[in-house]
Amino acid sequence: MQIIAIRPRIGGGNTIAHIDVQMDGLRLFNLALKKTGSGYRIFAPSAFGSSVATFTRDTASQIVDAALGEIRRNDECRH
Numbered sequence: 233m234q235i236i237a238i239r240p241r242i243g244g245g246n247t248i249a250h251i252d253v254q255m256d257g258l259r260l261f262n263l264a265l266k267k268t269g270s271g272y273r274i275f276a277p278s279a280f281g282s283s284v285a286t287f288t289r290d291t292a293s294q295i296v297d298a299a300l301g302e303i304r305r306n307d308e309c310r311h
Contacts, residue, residue: 233253233255233295233298234253234254234255235251235252235253235298235302236254236259237251237252238250238251238302238303240303240306246267246268247264247265247266248265248266248303249264249265249299249303250262250264250265251263251265251295251299253295253299255291260276260285262277263275263276263277263295264276264277265296265299272300273292273296274287274296274299
């Protein structure tokens with residue numbers, strides 16, 4: 233899995249960033265990384281009232297870990 237792009241969201245709300253990922257021959261764009269009461273979660277965009285993708289617990293955890301790692305690396309580079 234590779235983080236293609238990450239766009240931190242600054243301001244209120246529980247969305248930390250929007251990310252684009254590539255995995256297993258698939259690219260997913262504009263996934264929302266959110267901090268919830270049960271920890272960090274990843275959400276796909278919606279179309280016609282429902283999610284365009286869902287993730288197994290394992291895959292979601294991998295995406296969250298990769299995104300948080302990228303955010304930490306970016307923060308370290310700025311300081």
